[in-house]
Amino acid sequence: MLVIDMQNVYTRGQKWACLDTEGAAERTLSIIHAMEQAGNDNIMFTRFLASQHPEGVWENYNRENREVNDSVWDNEMLPEFAQVLRKYPLYTKSVYSSLEIPEVLTAAKKADRVVITGVVAECCVLSTVFALIDAGIYVIYLTDGVSGLDRDKEAATELVLSGLSPLHLSMMTVEEYCSVHG
Numbered sequence: 220m221l222v223i224d225m226q227n228v229y230t231r232g233q234k235w236a237c238l239d240t241e242g243a244a245e246r247t248l249s250i251i252h253a254m255e256q257a258g259n260d261n262i263m264f265t266r267f268l269a270s271q272h273p274e275g276v277w278e279n280y281n282r283e284n285r286e287v288n289d290s291v292w293d294n295e296m297l298p299e300f301a302q303v304l305r306k307y308p309l310y311t312k313s314v315y316s317s318l319e320i321p322e323v324l325t326a327a328k329k330a331d332r333v334v335i336t337g338v339v340a341e342c343c344v345l346s347t348v349f350a351l352i353d354a355g356i357y358v359i360y361l362t363d364g365v366s367g368l369d370r371d372k373e374a375a376t377e378l379v380l381s382g383l384s385p386l387h388l389s390m391m392t393v394e395e396y397c398s399v400h401g
Contacts, residue, residue, distance in 0.1 A: 220254060220262045221327070222247055223317055223337025223344050225300060228293035229366070235287065237338045237366040238373065244297050246364045246393040247336040251303055253397050261330065262307045263323055267343060268294055270313035277313070315346035318354060332357040334396065340367030340376040348380065348388065358388035361396055 225247065227233065229240045237243075251262060269288040273281045287293050296304060310320040318324050327333050333351055335358055337344050344365050351358050360380055367373035377390060384390060391399070 220251070220334040220336070221317060221323065221347070222251075222262070222264045222300075223335065223347055224265060224267045224339070225297045225337055226266055226293065227295050227297060228287055228290070229338045230297065233293065235339070236368075237340075238369050239366045240297075240338055243336060243338065243364050243366040244299055246361070248299060248303070250334070250336070250361070250364065250393050250397060260306070261326070262303070263326060264296065264300070264304060264307060264309040265317040265320060265323065265337075265343075266294065266296060266309060266311055267315075268311050268313060273313075315343045316350040317343065317347040318350035324354065327351060327356050328354065330356065332359055334359040334361060336361050336364030336393075338366050340365045341372040345376050345379070352383065352387045359396060360388055360390045361393050362390050363392045 225240070225244055228235045229237045231241065254260070254262065269281050269284065270277055281288060296309065308322070310322055312320050318327065333356055335344060335348060348358050348360060362377060367376060380388060380390060
């Protein structure tokens with residue numbers, strides 16, 4: 220399982236708030252607990268932190284988002300993950316795809332599938348899903364474990380991904396996943 224960028228800045232009322240980060244976090248924790256009960260502890264977390272040495276479009280990104288980039292609180296993981304983050308690795312990236320992290324790629328290649336939750340659906344999550352598929356890795360996209368900036372963007376992301384299903388990925392809710400794989 221890969222939990223992507225569940226950071227404070229994506230919560231309600233924050234600059235990059237997603238539609239349902241809090242709900243996605245709650246459902247992500249429920250599946251983590253279900254996986255642990257089933258003896259599966261193959262869980263990783265990523266977070267996005269702006270590069271200290273940006274190149275190209277990332278220079279503009281850093282300039283436009285300096286306030287968020289410089290905020291320690293904005294960039295911290297959601298407090299509800301504090302306990303599980305003591306058990307599972309947290310990797311940092313400065314691009315959209317979590318697969319750019321060598322440890323994440325190595326672990327993903329050893330798995331028969333990667334279950335995805337996190338934020339932002341149309342950005343870091345989508346980029347990671349495409350990278351996983353390009354690396355030959357089957358993806359389980361948990362629709363209610365992922366949040367986008369708004370419902371239209373979430374729906375657009377799901378529409379794009381539906382064209383890759385079922386050959387490269389499956390889309391389901393956390394409850395559906397637990398009933399099939401739990």
